[in-house]
Amino acid sequence: MDRPKRVDGSNLSAQDLDTLRSSVKGKVVVKGQSPEEEYRPLLERWNRMHIKEANIIVLPESEEDVSSTIKFVAEHNLDVAIASGRHTYSGPSSGYGLIIDMRNLRKVSVDVEKQTAVAQGGSLAGDIEAAAEDVGLRPVMGAVNATGCGGITTGGGIGNLSAQYGLVADNLLAARVALADGTIVVASDEENPDLFWGIRGGGSNFGLVTEFTYKLHKADPFVYSGFFMFSSDKIDACIDLMNVLHLDYIMKSNGKFACTGLTAIMGGNVIPGFLVWYDGPEEEGKKYIKPILDLGPIYPGSGAEVKRHTETTDWKQFEKMFPPEFNRLVGTTTQVSYPISTDIIKRTVQRFQEIVATRPENLSVSKLMFDLRDYSKVTSVPLDATAYANRREGCLIAVDLIWDQEELDKEMMQITKDFITQVRAWVKEDNEQKGVADVGAHVGATTLYALVSDGDEKLASVFGSNLGRMKELKRKYDPGMMWDKWYPVSPDAN
């Protein structure tokens, strides 16, 4: 089907813009017309590589504003992007046309009796966590509170509580969704279940979520958490420990112990470490981190303590790992089956070290992460129950190449692509030896965590065996491809 190309809105007349302004209560900020000090900060993104000069930014104050803006977008065939927490690795919340920026819609209300939270579509994970913690409850969100619930929920969402309660999307009970014609509908198991299926892992392919209703979980607010780092000569020992940690500790903790292997760079050397998080008292937590302590971490600098769960997700503590001058990056992932081939991990770390050594100053805060989570709760949900396709037990390998200069963007993107392609080839070989398919036959699940990707992966790698249903739903809910920023599925293909 031929669709007219979406336009960036630079051709809109003053009268058109007045019509838009009068149809919404929220602010309409226009490039070249609104004051620069108002316009420019609205373009900021966590990953500065994806800052784009949008022509129009609408800041809705209500669901009606969202609806009116979408109708305007449809009438003028505008290019449109949705921004919530503005925290994506790739750039789907940026564009040259119109941005629907949800930052003013962050109200959260918690129902203590029902153990639910209703959050407006622009809420940050931290807004929901804080509101729930006040009354002894917790939502499932990701590792940091600054992430928008819009992106993380529609993309799947993994956090420390996922081993106990599943994905962020698995804890979604209902949503209100603004469709491509501006109408607002409810998506839940009872109403529009096909849409509900699609927004749990299908991203923004079918509409903009104006309100999320989440299941909350009763919990003590305190957890035992911290970080342990080691000298460079212990890299191999740390890698060798990963299978032990996974099999004998994480998988025996009833989902309470989550642990991420991490490499950071210090003084040009790769430093291994483990981020640990235990949902229980210190005495119990200490048993789970024993093998890490036995390996002799570096002090001072290493340690775990009892903290509020919301403290462990507080973005402020991670800011040190992402200094503002290093704000261009690409994140990408693949997953290796257990028991992990330590040889693959060692080769991956070795390659990472070589890459960083080519530009030690520019790449000095880059990271590699090895997510050693218990995925049995996530994989207990059938793969075709939601659009999310990465329901697989395995260690997620995440590459975060982070640099400081715009001139390096192209080169670094390419280096990261080549790097992950190489790692995937090793993993594929390993999977073949273990009889585990890369995508498809084994469990039909993908090995890519699409929320941490360069935005440029094949649709089959993102949606796996759910791609066919995604296409069907796209034909029903967005045949005109209004929502075309986060892994847009073409409705045309059979």
Ligand SMILES: Cc1cc2nc3c(=O)[nH]c(=O)nc-3n(C[C@H](O)[C@H](O)[C@H](O)COP(=O)(O)OP(=O)(O)OC[C@H]3O[C@@H](n4cnc5c(N)ncnc54)[C@H](O)[C@@H]3O)c2cc1C
């Ligand atoms: C430092 C950091 C840590 C992270 N940690 C984790 C983690 O622990 N676990 C995890 O799962 N992910 C994690 N992520 C990835 C994160 O979940 C995604 O980047 C997510 O897309 C961010 O959501 P956002 O709303 O902030 O993004 P934005 O950039 O605002 O939006 C990105 C896209 O999400 C979609 N979207 C946003 N809001 C809505 C909405 N209301 N309705 C429909 N679609 C919407 C749109 O396609 C939008 O373009 C992390 C990212 C970063 C940068």
